[in-house]
Amino acid sequence: MAAVTELGTALRALVDASVSTAVGPEELRAAAAEARRATALLEADRRPPGRLPPLDDPVAFRRVYSPVTGVGSAVAPPLTLRGDPAGGVRAEATLGLLYEGPPGYLHGGMSGLLMDHLLGAAAIHAGLWGMTAHLELDYRGPVPLGVPLVLRGWVERNAGRRTDVAGSIAAADAPDRVLVQATGIFVTPRAEKMDAYFATVTDAAGRHTPPGRPTDATAVQP
Numbered sequence: 001m002a003a004v005t006e007l008g009t010a011l012r013a014l015v016d017a018s019v020s021t022a023v024g025p026e027e028l029r030a031a032a033a034e035a036r037r038a039t040a041l042l043e044a045d046r047r048p049p050g051r052l053p054p055l056d057d058p059v060a061f062r063r064v065y066s067p068v069t070g071v072g073s074a075v076a077p078p079l080t081l082r083g084d085p086a087g088g089v090r091a092e093a094t095l096g097l098l099y100e101g102p103p104g105y106l107h108g109g110m111s112g113l114l115m116d117h118l119l120g121a122a123a124i125h126a127g128l129w130g131m132t133a134h135l136e137l138d139y140r141g142p143v144p145l146g147v148p149l150v151l152r153g154w155v156e157r158n159a160g161r162r163t164d165v166a167g168s169i170a171a172a173d174a175p176d177r178v179l180v181q182a183t184g185i186f187v188t189p190r191a192e193k194m195d196a197y198f199a200t201v202t203d204a205a206g207r208h209t210p211p212g213r214p215t216d217a218t219a220v221q222p
């Protein structure tokens with residue numbers, strides 16, 4: 001885990017530098033050569049989609065390469081999710097140029113990614129695992145880059161396999177001024193669909209490992 005985290009941290013610094021650099025073509029080409037060298041090292045042993053990495057724990061919902069929370073992911077901020085004393089889950093993050101949409105502000109699709117994850121995690125935190133069936137966002141104000149943000153997700157109601165969830169993004173210094181407001185419907189797939197989607201998922205040792213049961217523990221910190 002320490003090595004995965006070390007590489008993820010180094011790669012995040014690299015991709016951040018690569019989108020904010022102002023150096024010339026010579027330096028860019030030299031950096032590209034270094035990047036290709038690192039890629040060759042990593043490509044020596046790869047896993048296919050559907051085989052979880054050894055450090056993942058599908059029962060605890062730990063995913064080290066998640067594009068949102070993964071400590072090993074170059075593109076994840078990465079978020080640390082916590083249980084929110086006000087209910088649901090929350091995370092703090094300061095996002096950089098990698099995620100820029102309008103100059104100086106967060107790409108709207110990135111808000112969608114983050115909200116999808118927060119809402120899904122809020123359902124899991126409440127013991128209600130589901131896949132995103134519907135996600136709706138209202139963009140009330142642009143989300144600034146480079147300032148601390150607070151992201152929240154909470155369950156509104158649950159009926160059978162369907163869970164209605166909501167969430168928000170705000171600047172940490174103005175938490176009541178909601179910049180992005182999200183609502184979503186998460187559905188635990190019926191058994192036939194669970195089978196069809198995940199029957200071939202295995203852990204690193206090749207054992208069948210379907211996604212977590214609705215009552216499983218979560219990766220959310222207490």
Ligand SMILES: CCCCCCCC/C=C\CCCCCCCC(=O)SCCNC(=O)CCNC(=O)[C@H](O)C(C)(C)COP(=O)(O)OP(=O)(O)OC[C@H]1O[C@@H](n2cnc3c(N)ncnc32)[C@H](O)[C@@H]1OP(=O)(O)O
Pocket residue numbers: 058061062063116117118119120121124130131132133134160161162185187188189190193211212219
């Ligand atoms: C993802 C695997 C994860 C594995 C391990 C996880 C570790 C995670 C760790 C940490 C936190 C994670 C956080 C993750 C967040 C991100 C999650 C995603 O990105 S999920 C990918 C995108 N979503 C899809 O690809 C779904 C595609 N859609 C489908 O496959 C089906 O539509 C599905 C399974 C969602 C529902 O199919 P049915 O056949 O099981 O269920 P039916 O009978 O259609 O619906 C059940 C009820 O829900 C309502 N419903 C379904 N879809 C609806 C919709 N779009 N709008 C409104 N209502 C809907 C229906 O009307 C019905 O309600 P009535 O029982 O009649 O009252």
